Amino acid sequence: MKTIVILGSTGSIGTNTLDIVNRFPADFRVTGLTAGSNDEVLEEQIRRFKPRVVALSSEAAAAKLRRRCADFPVEVLSGQDGLAQVASLSEAELVVSAIVGGAGLVPTLAAIRSGKHIALANKEPMVMAGKLMQEEARRHGVKIFPVDSEHSAIFQSLEGHRLEDVRRLILTASGGALWTLSKDQLQDVTPEQALQHPNWKMGAKITIDSATLMNKGLEVVEARWLFDIPESRIDVLIHRESIIHSLVEYEDRSMIAQLGLPDMRTPISYAMRYPERLPLDLPSLDLTEIGKLSFCKPDHDRFPCLRLGYESLRIGGTMPAAMNAANEIAVDAFLNGGIRFTAIADIIRSTMEAHQSCEVNTVEAALETDRWAREKAESLVVSLAR
Numbered sequence: 001m002k003t004i005v006i007l008g009s010t011g012s013i014g015t016n017t018l019d020i021v022n023r024f025p026a027d028f029r030v031t032g033l034t035a036g037s038n039d040e041v042l043e044e045q046i047r048r049f050k051p052r053v054v055a056l057s058s059e060a061a062a063a064k065l066r067r068r069c070a071d072f073p074v075e076v077l078s079g080q081d082g083l084a085q086v087a088s089l090s091e092a093e094l095v096v097s098a099i100v101g102g103a104g105l106v107p108t109l110a111a112i113r114s115g116k117h118i119a120l121a122n123k124e125p126m127v128m129a130g131k132l133m134q135e136e137a138r139r140h141g142v143k144i145f146p147v148d149s150e151h152s153a154i155f156q157s158l159e160g161h162r163l164e165d166v167r168r169l170i171l172t173a174s175g176g177a178l179w180t181l182s183k184d185q186l187q188d189v190t191p192e193q194a195l196q197h198p199n200w201k202m203g204a205k206i207t208i209d210s211a212t213l214m215n216k217g218l219e220v221v222e223a224r225w226l227f228d229i230p231e232s233r234i235d236v237l238i239h240r241e242s243i244i245h246s247l248v249e250y251e252d253r254s255m256i257a258q259l260g261l262p263d264m265r266t267p268i269s270y271a272m273r274y275p276e277r278l279p280l281d282l283p284s285l286d287l288t289e290i291g292k293l294s295f296c297k298p299d300h301d302r303f304p305c306l307r308l309g310y311e312s313l314r315i316g317g318t319m320p321a322a323m324n325a326a327n328e329i330a331v332d333a334f335l336n337g338g339i340r341f342t343a344i345a346d347i348i349r350s351t352m353e354a355h356q357s358c359e360v361n362t363v364e365a366a367l368e369t370d371r372w373a374r375e376k377a378e379s380l381v382v383s384l385a386r
């Protein structure tokens, strides 16, 4: 029986994680849950999974939740401190990090610093402060298990092999909702169109990141820190069907890949129960039914965000954090109808051009860059408003 905390329990990864807990009640016990402001869904989860402590980042939503759960034995905390406290609950062994965006950095670091193993879905903290997170994980004897399907595939393809024999990592990308559109057509894309991901049902932010290919840019940075490999040895391959989740090429030119139907419960459960594999009652991949798999190179002209991901790593220091913050602001503005789809890349690029990168030796350095880049990107949103 593993005692777990889920940060971001009301989201797409969070609810898939609880689905696994529900299917394997003898394997997991939930002691802490957190969300942003969704007190209604969190209340349902409290009554169903009986955590000892929960937290909402919104103070107002936490006050509502305390009233709703007055009849129930649960402690309701709030704000950044509340999230960090739930992330460090003494009885927890594993923290599933599934908040969206940079808001997950402080609670995920709190979990690492209190010695919890991490099942990491929330990629943005790795982008903001990957080197620091890995140093802290080493210092506290913490293992970080990837949840992102691509990184889980690489993690699985590396097992039993020597890192020094790896030639390159190959991250696959579906290409997102807009892969077939021309540059001109991309100008007029609506949020509804960009949210129609062909293979995965995910939260809104990552679905837009998939459509711009920024998700792959963020994943290149995540892979660099998770697997300690330079960006020059990380490649991206467009694979529309999302069946091969990623590959590792070795020095003898063997390639090892992990395949499966797109369902996040597979990588989530692997990260939660490593090295065991839980008997998930899901449809099997039938390759005869699929027939063909297709591959092509990324198109950096129509989708410039992937290249920005590589560039942020080449510059290093706080540049990935600046890129991440600008992306969060730009995606939000696009979803709210404030800017065109194509302005997302422009805002990220201009923010990066204006940023003076420095070392990320402390979490404060990453957070300071995050604040600066958000302000800069917000001013760009105003100037590019439709």
Ligand SMILES: NC(=O)c1ccc[n+]([C@@H]2O[C@H](COP(=O)([O-])OP(=O)(O)OC[C@H]3O[C@@H](n4cnc5c(N)ncnc54)[C@H](OP(=O)(O)O)[C@@H]3O)[C@@H](O)[C@H]2O)c1
Residues within 6 Å of the ligand: 007, 008, 009, 010, 011, 012, 013, 014, 034, 035, 036, 037, 038, 039, 057, 083, 098, 099, 100, 101, 103, 121, 122, 123, 124, 147, 148, 149, 200, 201, 202, 203, 204, 205, 206, 264
């Ligand atoms: N979804 C996927 O299949 C998938 C796959 C690979 C990686 N990931 C990564 O996993 C992370 C979560 O993605 P998702 O798709 O599950 O996102 P999501 O559905 O939008 O859920 C986000 C979760 O974070 C909470 N949250 C939002 N803002 C917060 C804040 N300021 N403070 C504290 N909590 C906050 C939300 O709470 P409320 O409900 O209260 O807003 C919700 O519980 C992302 O980093 C994403 O890139 C996701």
